[in-house]
Amino acid sequence: MIPQGHRERMPCSKLIAAIARRWLFAPILIVLAVGVAHALDFDRLLDRFLGLGGSAPVFREWQQLLTDAKSLGTKEKLRRVNDFFNRGLQFGDDQEIWGESDYWATLLETLAKGRGDCEDFTTAKYFTLLSAGVPGEQLRLVYVKAKIGGASSHVTQAHMVLAYYDTPEADPIVLDNLITELRPAARRPDLQPVFSFNGHGMWQGATGKAAAGGARTGRLSRWDDLLRRAKAEGFE
Template sequence: MSVYKGMTGNSLADLFRSRQTIGRALCMPLLAVALATVCALAVTDLDKMQSVAAQRYGQDAANTVAEWRNTITQAKDLSDSEKIVLINDFFNTRIRFMEDPQAWGEKDYWATPLEVMAFRKGDCEDFSIAKYTTLLLAGVDMSKLRITYVKAKIGGAYSKVHAAHMVLAYYPTPNADPQILDNLVMRIQPASLRPDLTPVFGFNSNGLWVGGAATPATKDPGAKLSRWRDLLARASAEGLG
């Protein structure tokens, strides 16, 4: 029996709002990686990124990057609530969901936003990272964003089949019911209306939050951090930092 059976929408929202942080040994390396993301975005060269897209992947990829850049420019003049809708729709309507082995030939691969746009495919992590990066470029405060690992009930809220999944959570205020940007559900909804999702942990530059628990949600955080470092290095070489 699932330990999440019977959990209400409000209690799920409370889990998403949880401010508990894990131990210093895990949190500090994560902060270093996340802060590196901020620094990378501060020196982003989108002209280079578009040039790399054309040289490496062809004109169609460069055109998609140009469209993405125009979307970022448009988003900068919008409210946060409008930005998240615009960016969520950009990726959900253009990128095809595909698991890592089929998309990239690896069991667990974190694609750069350029790779996602060039090949127009990716899994839940790729969608979430691309949306996260784009919203930062559009001017959304990082403190309002958390890349969040969840357990998703496949087939609906009453399903007993769970799968690991990643979404992007947007918090209008620190204790708000977050808005969930999900590649599997087109419409953005508050966490209280997503009983099919149970948060495991989420992170941004301020730390790592564990859904309703005081102990680490992963036994191998180094593996996740190494993927972040690899992603940042590849994205930087492409112009995103």
């Protein structure tokens, strides 16, 4: 099993105001090169994982998750992957885990540590679902303002979730480390989308229609860096 322990159920503490000001009114589309499932070299991945300090049983459980997913429908894949990381990873912030204020860990790094923040939960689920055959264009990483204490709360914190779109215009299903149950976005009034992205592009909010124009931010340069490091590990 992934290392167990009490996981703090809180959104990420990173501020979102500056991102919101820049992105709510400047939607963009950026074409990237990640999001197509391919056959993984598990021996290579295991060597890298062990080099990061991970244990073979943890890796084999993740590998078994992918093996089992081959015979599952998409909704069951979403549930299994969401549960795997929500139950197995402990929540922690980047400073205590990595000694940095904002570090985007690769899937293997997160598994090896057994800990992560909301971005790490989300990216780990994203790359696992890609590896399980879910098309990349149907998955979005979504920055949101999460209302602490429920939809009527006026207290918000920055948070990230993964969204699955059955069709481009569909109400997406939300995979969240705060709530284990998969829920459509319409049933998550506590989450206010700011912008979303994946290996194919970027969108204002979480709508299914992409919009063009605009410029990069420092936060998304971390996504670009993560894509490069994930590719180096063996995730195309």
